[in-house]
Amino acid sequence: MLEWFKQPWPWYIAGPLIGLTVPALLLLGNKTFGVSSSMRHICAITIPGKTPYFRYDWKKEAWNLFFVAGILVGGVIVALWFSNPAPVQVNPELSKELAAYGVTDYSKIAPADLFSWTSLFTLRGFLLIVVGGFLVGFGTRYAGGCTSGHAIMGISNLQLPSLIATCCFMIGGFVMTWLILPYILRL
Amino acid sequence: MLVKENPVKPTAVNKEPVNTDYEVRSENAMCVNESTLDKPLVSNIKYALLGIFFGMVLVKAEVVSWFRIQEMFKLQSFHMYGIIGSAIVVGMISVWLIKRYNARSIEKEKIHLENKRFHKGQIYGGLIFGLGWAMTGACPGPLYALIGNGATVIIVALLSAVAGTWVYGRIRNKLPH
Numbered sequence: 001m002l003e004w005f006k007q008p009w010p011w012y013i014a015g016p017l018i019g020l021t022v023p024a025l026l027l028l029g030n031k032t033f034g035v036s037s038s039m040r041h042i043c044a045i046t047i048p049g050k051t052p053y054f055r056y057d058w059k060k061e062a063w064n065l066f067f068v069a070g071i072l073v074g075g076v077i078v079a080l081w082f083s084n085p086a087p088v089q090v091n092p093e094l095s096k097e098l099a100a101y102g103v104t105d106y107s108k109i110a111p112a113d114l115f116s117w118t119s120l121f122t123l124r125g126f127l128l129i130v131v132g133g134f135l136v137g138f139g140t141r142y143a144g145g146c147t148s149g150h151a152i153m154g155i156s157n158l159q160l161p162s163l164i165a166t167c168c169f170m171i172g173g174f175v176m177t178w179l180i181l182p183y184i185l186r187l
Numbered sequence: 188m189l190v191k192e193n194p195v196k197p198t199a200v201n202k203e204p205v206n207t208d209y210e211v212r213s214e215n216a217m218c219v220n221e222s223t224l225d226k227p228l229v230s231n232i233k234y235a236l237l238g239i240f241f242g243m244v245l246v247k248a249e250v251v252s253w254f255r256i257q258e259m260f261k262l263q264s265f266h267m268y269g270i271i272g273s274a275i276v277v278g279m280i281s282v283w284l285i286k287r288y289n290a291r292s293i294e295k296e297k298i299h300l301e302n303k304r305f306h307k308g309q310i311y312g313g314l315i316f317g318l319g320w321a322m323t324g325a326c327p328g329p330l331y332a333l334i335g336n337g338a339t340v341i342i343v344a345l346l347s348a349v350a351g352t353w354v355y356g357r358i359r360n361k362l363p364h
Contacts, residue, residue, distance in 0.1 A: 011269030014248030019277025053356035070238020075335025091263035133344030135319025137351025142312025156278030172317015177260035
């Protein structure tokens with residue numbers, strides 16, 4: 001049982017479980033599923049300045065910070081007791097392409113060749129971690145939600161703006177992966 | 188968006204400023220707290236427990252893996268499409284049932300879902316987030332899960348994402364919406 005639990009979970013188990021987070025939050029306390037807003041609350045707590053966008057009663061949204069703290073703890077629990085000892089299995093096509101960029105380490109869930117403290121101080125790592133992170137924060141807030149808030153919660157509630165946003169997430173991802181990332185990975 | 192109209196016209200007697208806190212919080216936010224119940228901070232523990240469950244699923248299904256996101260955008264694997272697709276189907280049925288039966292939360296509050304208004308930010312912001320998603324291989328949920336899972340360098344990515352959020356807040360009135 002534990003051995004099975006440690007294996008990577010298939011999509012048809014994980015997807016429905018993620019989907020159930022939507023009614024769980026609604027039934028627990030009338031909360032709509034979303035993660036990226038937590039970063040706005042962090043701004044509102046730490047450095048709101050004079051920006052009206054960050055001047056609101058963040059305590060009313062404290063539940064969201066508890067939720068994301070839980071996500072972090074979930075990551076810890078898996079690492080401690082349920083982690084998969086085998087390397088990440090990827091499509092052979094992808095590993096062939098990545099090998100050309102010197103990405104060969106599959107031992108960690110985030111590729112150690114790209115996402116490590118040593119990599120952070122290379123141009124390639126800096127772009128992926130710092131610039132990439134910035135675009136995630138800026139873009140999700142500009143769009144008003146991320147994969148959870150728009151793609152899952154929004155589309156579940158049949159919101160056309162969320163469907164448009166999700167299509168744009170995908171277009172942005174395709175443009176980066178096919179047109180820009182090859183140049184970054186070559187650095 | 189909820190518009191609270193003040194029925195009383197402001198006069199010399201009634202000069203109290205209208206509380207716009209809810210409106211400010213609703214701007215470009217997906218998850219605005221709708222609850223009017225006043226609850227102690229401890230009551231939020233249940234959301235932390237649900238977060239733990241969600242975080243564990245994200246890691247166990249490798250949604251947090253840059254490799255899986257690459258496979259998705261390179262159309263080399265069905266995995267991520269299956270996850271997002273089936274999550275939406277389950278979410279959709281759940282929301283439909285909740286609306287159909289006028290379900291109430293465990294605190295006996297009527298469940299309320301806001302409609303989203305379209306603005307250009309969903310296009311421009313969506314495209315920008317998409318670029319970042321393919322770079323970091325993580326959307327905001329996985330950023331937290333990865334840090335917990337031991338990829339400590341992702342703390343830098345999260346701080347950078349918070350910085351991105353902050354810069355957006357600063358310049359948002361100059362951006363097309």
